[in-house]
Amino acid sequence: QVNLVESGGGVVQPGGSLRLSCAASGFTFTTYVIHWVRQTPGKGLEWVSFIRYDGTNKYYADSVKGRFTISRDSSKNTLYLQMSSLRVEDTAVYYCAKVMTTVTPVGFDLWGRGTLVTVSS
Amino acid sequence: IQLTQSPSSLSASVGDRVTITCRASQDISSYLAWYQQKPGKAPKLLIYAASTLQSGVPSRFSGSGSGTDFTLTISSLQPEDFATYYCQQLNSYPRLTFGGGTKVEIK
Numbered sequence: 045q046v047n048l049v050e051s052g053g054g055v056v057q058p059g060g061s062l063r064l065s066c067a068a069s070g071f072t073f074t075t076y077v078i079h080w081v082r083q084t085p086g087k088g089l090e091w092v093s094f095i096r097y098d099g100t101n102k103y104y105a106d107s108v109k110g111r112f113t114i115s116r117d118s119s120k121n122t123l124y125l126q127m128s129s130l131r132v133e134d135t136a137v138y139y140c141a142k143v144m145t146t147v148t149p150v151g152f153d154l155w156g157r158g159t160l161v162t163v164s165s
Numbered sequence: 166i167q168l169t170q171s172p173s174s175l176s177a178s179v180g181d182r183v184t185i186t187c188r189a190s191q192d193i194s195s196y197l198a199w200y201q202q203k204p205g206k207a208p209k210l211l212i213y214a215a216s217t218l219q220s221g222v223p224s225r226f227s228g229s230g231s232g233t234d235f236t237l238t239i240s241s242l243q244p245e246d247f248a249t250y251y252c253q254q255l256n257s258y259p260r261l262t263f264g265g266g267t268k269v270e271i272k
Contacts, residue, residue: 079259088266089208089251094259103259139207149258150214151198155207 046070046154048078048140053159060130064159066123066140073121077143079152080114080125082136093125130163166190166257170264176272183239185267187252192232196256199228199237203248212237247271
């Protein structure tokens with residue numbers, strides 16, 4: 045059964061750090077691409093970050109660039125998001141989501157349940 | 166690329182035909198997806214490539230449009246369709262954006 049499971053969320057003070065994990069199962073991790081997406085409480089969805097399947101290129105939303113670092117460990121079928129210099133506005137549910145590709149990427153066909161990050165003093 | 170959805174919310178009755186629009190700030194061809202999200206759940210992919218129904222999604226859902234203007238239509242609203250709907254553009258992949266969402270509520 046294909047599945048994505050996020051973990052690592054919690055409560056952290058402004059300026060603090062957290063590392064999120066996204067464990068994949070039921071599909072070939074090295075073949076598919078997984079992104080991080082977040083959703084602020086009561087609001088919409090925001091794309092956060094992406095890493096190529098081979099780890100060679102990393103992309104970030106402007107709102108997190110320089111503070112967040114994405115990585116992946118294929119031996120553990122796990123994607124990570126290291127978050128530092130956290131701000132109150134980073135408070136959100138963080139999802140990992142798998143890309144569905146036909147000829148080109150067409151959407152996210154598999155999502156995890158999300159992990160809540162709360163940045164508060 | 167910015168996506169503007171309208172309306173931001175709507176009230177409808179079971180059996181109604183519902184249309185949600187998504188407008189892109191520039192031409193995105195057909196690189197658009199639609200998602201449904203229920204409270205406390207992750208989004209679910211409904212339609213991709215503007216008009217292709219994802220496997221397992223009921224045929225009452227349909228999508229249309231290209232360029233900058235897109236629509237999601239629910240031909241006959243069912244009780245399980247009350248949710249929030251989002252569009253997403255993939256033209257600037259891997260940098261993706263979502264619309265602000267449309268909440269469909271029971272009248």
